[in-house]
Amino acid sequence: MATLDSKIPQGELSKKWSNHKAAIKVVSPANKRKLEIIVVGTGLGGASAAASLAELGYNVKVFCISDSPRRAHSIAAQGGINAAKNYQNDNDSVFRLFYDTIKGGDYRAREANVYRLAEVSNLIIDQCVAQGVPFAREYGGLLDNRSFGGAQVSRTFYARGQTGQQLLLGAYAALNRQIAKGNVKSYPRHEMLNLVVEDGEAKGIITRNLVTGEIERFGAHAVVIASGGYGNVFFLSTNAMNSNGSAAFQCYRKGAWFANPCFTQIHPTCIPVHGDQQSKLTLMSESLRNDGRIWVPKKMEDVKAIRSGAKKPTDIPEEDRDYYLERRYPAFGNLVPRDVASRAAKERCDAGYGVNETGLAVFLDFKTAIERLGKEVIRQRYGNLFQMYEKITDVNPYEQPMQIFPAVHYTMGGIWVDYNLMTTIPGLYAIGEANFSDHGANRLGASALMQGLADGYFVLPYTIGDYLSHKIQTPKTDVNTPAFDEAEKAVKEKIARIFSIQGKRSVDDIHKELGHIMWENVGMARTKESLEKAIKEVQRLRAEFWKDVKVPGTNEEFNQELEKALRLSDFLELGELMARDALNRNESCGGHFRSEYQTAEGEALRDDEHYAYVAVWEYTGENKEPVMHKEELRFEAVHLAQRNYKD
Amino acid sequence: MNLTLKIWRQKNAKAKGAFETYHVENISPDTSFLEMLDILNNNLIHEGKEPVVFDHDCREGICGMCSLHINGHAHGPDSEITTCQLHMRKFNDGDTIVIEPWRSAAFPVIKDLAVDRSAYDKILQAGGFISVNTGGVPDANAIPIPKADADESMDAAACIGCGACAATCKNGSAMLFVAARVSSLAKLPQGRVEGARRAKAMVAKMDELGFGNCTNTGACEAECPKAISIAHIARLNREFLSAKFKD
Amino acid sequence: MGTFLYNSSIGKKLVMSVTGIFLVLFILFHMSMNLVAVISPEGYNMICELLGANWYALVGTLVLAAGVVIHFLYAIMLTLQNLAARGKERYAVTAKEQGVSWASKNMFVLGTIVLLGLCLHLLNFWSKMQLVEIMGQETNSLGFGPADGAALIRYTFSQWYYVVVYLIWFAALWFHLTHGVWSMFQSLGWGNKTWYPRLKSIACIVATIVFLCFALVVVFYFIQSLCGGACNL
Structure with a gap:
């Protein structure tokens, strides 16, 4: 049974990460060659992680649903990436970036993770410049900065309005280099449809080849989920059309607990x-x-x-x-x-x-x-x-x-991870937007790129070794085991079930209705009544989906309607989970605004006494209420206060 | 707006394709081109027909996933945009619109309007990177780079890898794509270190994959959604030739 | 070393560019020579005499022939490869891209016309001049001396159909050069946003001068033939 041990290292905040790095185990180069890692998703988190892990010597398999890793939606990030370089001499520092991020997140993020994020932020900029990312420069040839929301310093590095594109192309280039070397095997147009858990540990994934419909098994010593956020539950969002929460949701079904699902950024x-x-x-x-x-x-x-x-x-x-x-x-x-x-x-x-x-x-x-x-x-x-x-x-x-x-725009919630970015399933990691860890109830601008790359370049490559050091004796994962059989069967049955319905409503019709329910009731302002209504409505719509959806064609072909239907079936579960989480959180914080809880001036009114925790949800079965666990948030370095952007 | 659409339908890579004619009605001029196709597909599904497969993702002109040759133009009649940014106000009520997939031997059709562009990935894998591992790099401000160079590098780096250049080129040449990457890195001191190796490796891979030879028509630049200049092709020529003469 | 000249796309373009430059220079030389025929037929014949079948003229001819052959063989090779790269299925609808010249997309067709014209030209002139000298004959089939270029010009362009054919030939050459001249700089890697308008203007000017000067000789002698000896232009 999974437990919530956040594994935050002891000691002073600013020393935690270095102490932790010194304490965790490493894997020797000879042993790394024997170990396999699956990375799902090729955005900033996935691409940077896959490249960095392969550079270390691990055998990496990387999966994405697009025709190329470069299409991942990180590419659409426009404005910039934060780092505490203090190049502008405006009194920026690691602590100030940490503080702004914690405060911006309305004090619902884990201090230790956020501090580490701020610490490694500078390394990211160095890395990207070395990769040839053409950041904007001053005439003197040095890097330029601009300001972003929630900060009073200029710490945002940018490449015109295409910063995400340039950073992703940098990570993608690093990934390409490893693909060419044979250290990474790339599987584009492959969608992860199930997670394989054996003896309580993540052992592999089941994928569908989006062109041929073939259902395939892949095994590894560890699985990394970097599949982004689930904002498309609202149908209309700034996410790409194919962005989805399915990979993360399959993990949730298989025992990875889901944290703060209601924290959505508008x-x-x-x-x-x-x-x-x-x-x-x-x-x-x-x-x-x-x-x-x-x-x-x-x-x-x-x-x-x-x-x-x-x-x-x-x-x-x-x-x-x-x-x-x-x-x-x-x-x-x-x-x-x-x-x-x-x-x-x-x-x-x-x-x-x-x-x-x-x-x-x-x-x-x-x-x-x-x-x-x-x-x-x-x-x-x-x-x-x-x-x-x-x-x-x-x-x-x-x-x-x-x-x-x-x-x-963005979902701060995601799969719960500990300080090592490991989920409640041993061997399963979640990075980038797919996890929950760093942004609390609201993410500051130019921080998503920072987090994705921090996780992929500088955190996961260290922490995953701690787990894999115990796996050096474990042979290559056998994909012909009952656990793989069962996971593949579940996928095939689900697909067959969808084709068997042949109802009247197209996937988009139902998705639009779901989006409408979510936006009206679980959107920018939420109330107890709206959330209770949303839960009922989503349940009704889910039942309708399984009775009346119409998906043409067959599995054994390039079938975009089937892709959408599979993703929508998970959104229909996620939507309810989001509403449940929002209903549980009787306070307003960050992007979660409960109309019942606001100050006289209309600002979000937190309840630190009762809700200074991460709400972590455990899946208990189809159409069963999930169980909530709490990870209490302890603040040592910052003082909890009403956010003030007035003076 | 009411429109007639002639769309290329092809069951799979091996099947023979043909044009099918469809009609869509009551399309708002503010609708995007891909939304218009969404509407068509929704209608087709309700009529019990197979929807048209086309690649798309971000729908804001940056991921490079969307393609389509519309009325003879890659990414449609408007300039400096991708198909997903094209809006129906660029067409007239009653128009017939012919929609074809990218046509290039190196981009085989997978189904309907979707093509396989993995050749571009392979070219980049051949050398479209700077060989640095994660960590152990100098401070970001250690090497000053003239603003003009950084800007020019960025101009080339704006490439979204959509394939419009090779799809437009009468020779099926991928030179603009290759040049954009080579040129972007060649303008930066970090990228100069292995500039010669990069240019040779990427051009060799491009040739190997069956792309055609550039004859400097400039059609790629005209249709490029990011208006990447063929001046980058000149730089690639320079990089490649000087590398070869040094061999 | 060197294999890139035939197995890489940029290497092949380099060969096209270098042979192209060489051919343009020859055309400019030939054109200057022709102008003499308008000013002074005697002077023109002196040049013909000077070249004749002397060793340097023969070497020049061989190099020139090699230039033409290489330029054309490479053009065939490139065109076949480009057709294959385009794929079997073609676009049902194509449209003109903004700012793309017609010539740039039809270089092979234009080049073939130029080559066919060249063949005719060789038959009309070279076979009656240098070839005659090489064969060691005193007069050509028309009874002129091999260095009497002026007489040959006069004879050829007194026939209207040659005038028409030659003018079409020069027009094809004009189109070919408007793209070729700037394109050879681009293939060598010499081009940027500032220089493109300049290079394209230079190409256009060179092509136009070549067309006008060659056409001048043809038209001049044609009109002269119309007048008989009556008008002395």
Whole structure:
């Protein structure tokens, strides 16, 4: 039976990681050659981990659902990556990055993990530069920085609006080098559909070849899940269309406990929804808030005039504009954390000041910045984002302000891991967005890239050795065992069951309905009633899925509807789990906002006495209520306080 | 908008394909091109027909997964965007739109509009990297890099590996793709160290995989969703030739 | 060392580029020589005499022939490989890409026209001049001396169909050069965003000068033949 031992090392916070590294075991090069590791996912976490582990000498198999590892959704991260380099001489430090991250996460993350993240952040930048990542530079040839939400220093390194792409291409290049050397075997267009657990340990995975439909078995001494987040449970999100929670969810089913599933990040600057045919939402980088100012009109008649087209936003004089973030949070202004900015936008729109026909949009305006810096500087900084905005909306943001609205972006929750990034199943690891560990209830901008690469380059390669050092006598995993038989059979049965239904509703129809239920009830603001309703609705929809879904074609072909159906079946479980977790957490913190729990000013009201813990859920069987366990969070280095971005 | 679609349907890599004609109705001009195909597919599913397979993922023009040759243009008629960023307002009510997969011997069709682009991965595996292991690298600011060089490196690094260049080139040449990577790393001091080896290895792999020869038409640059310049091809030529003459 | 010249794509392009440069230089030389025929037929014949079948002219001819042969054989090799790389299935619909010249996509066709024209030209002139000298004969089939280039020009371009064929030939050469001249720099690795407009302008200027000067000789002698001896242009 799994237990919750977070394995946080003893000692002073700043010494924990070095003490731990000194204490854990290592595997000799000769033995590494005998050990196999499976990595599922090739985003920043997966690619960096697979490459680094292969460099160490392990035999790595890496799986991704796209046609190339380079397509992973990390590639879409725009703004930047944080590091405590203090290159700007603005009094940044490892402690300040740690503190900002803990505070930004509304004190629901593990201190030791976050401190380690801040510690290794500098190594990441060095590594990426050595790999040839073309970060932005000053004329003197040194690296440039910009500011991101939730910080008062400039510590974000960036490569135009394509930082995630450049970092991923760096990790992918390192991975390619190992593939060429034969240390990594790459399996693109393969989807993990089950985890194999034998004698209580992770032994391998069952995959489906997405082109041929072949169900295959792969064994290893350890399995690493780097499959990203589950934001697509909402149907409309900034996630890629194929991003899904299935790999993580299969682990949950097999005994890996799931932490804080309700912690979802709603990103404040996305292009608003335009209609019900929309398939996904496009993010406009948080970096835009460096120079863009967010506002709605002060007067209701102006709102109406803008909506009807009688007035343009540029017609509204300065004094009639409500720069509500600058008004409410003078110290941080437009650079408050994402959850705060999103809720403030929702507050204005709920009050009726939304500026488009649906009433669900606010302005992000570059007028002041263009006046101050000139169009050319703005073009250099955000050119590709402006172009993207214009292509999508047909509005030129150099002349008219952008319209933005919050949208689902990231899931802080994920598979529970200990300090070694190992889940409650020995031999099963989770890294990057797939785990829960570092961002608490809200992730700061430019920290996801940092975490993915920290886990993959500098944490997992150390900690996995501690487990594998016990496996040097274990021979290559035999995939012809009852555990593999059983796991493969379950996959084949599930696929057969889906094809046997041939109902009336397409996968997208049902997914859209799920998204609607989740957004309305488990979205930016949640209440006890909405959550109870969501649980019932999701259960009903799940039953409907298994009665009425229609998936054409067969398994033995390239069948995208089958892929979507399998993923949706897991989202339909995850959605309920998220609602249950949100219902359990009778407080507001970070991205989790329970309307019942707010301050007089409408800020999130935490309940540290009762909820300063990680809610960790254990799967107990199909259609059975999961059991919640608690990992108490102990804060030694920071003092718990109401987050204050006002002064 | 009401549209007629002529779409290439092909059961699998070995099967013979053909165009099928479909009609979609009431499409909003604000709908994206791929959303229009989503609508078509949803209709097809409800009619009991097989939906059209096409590759797509991020739908914001960065992952490089989407492809499609639309009315004779890779990524459709608009410039500097991917198919997923193309919106229906670029078409007129009543239009007939012909949608084909990438056509290139090195990109065989897998099904319908989806092709196999693993050849690009193989080229990068041949040398599209800097040979450094994780850890033990100098401080990020240890080597100053002129801003102009870093910017030019970034221009080339913007490549998303979608395959539009080889799919557009009348010679099926992958030179723009290879050049983008070689050039991006060649502009940085870190990348110079093994520049000669890289250029030779990647070009050799490109030739081996059956891509054609560049004849400098510039069609790749015109259709590249990231507008990557053929000046990078000139740099690749330079890198390759000087490497060979030093042998 | 050196194998890359025939087994790598960039090596092959280098060969195309270098032979191309050489052929362009020859064309410019030939063109200058032709202009003399307009100014002074006697002067032109002096040049013909100077070249004749002397050793340096023979070496030059052989090198030139090699240049043409290599350029064309490589063009065939590249074109066949490119056709194979394009695959069996072709696009049902193709459209013109912005800024892509027609010539750049039809270099092989244009080159073949140029080569066919060259064959005709060799038959019309070389076989009646240098070849005659090599064979050690005193006069050619038309009864002219082998160094009497002016007479040969006059004879050839008094026939209208040769005028038409030669002008088509020069037009194909014009198209071929508008792409070829800048493209050879690109293949050598000499090109960037600043230089592309310049190189393309240079290519266009060179191609146009070559076309005008060659056409001038043809048209000049044709008009002269129309007038008989009446008009002395």
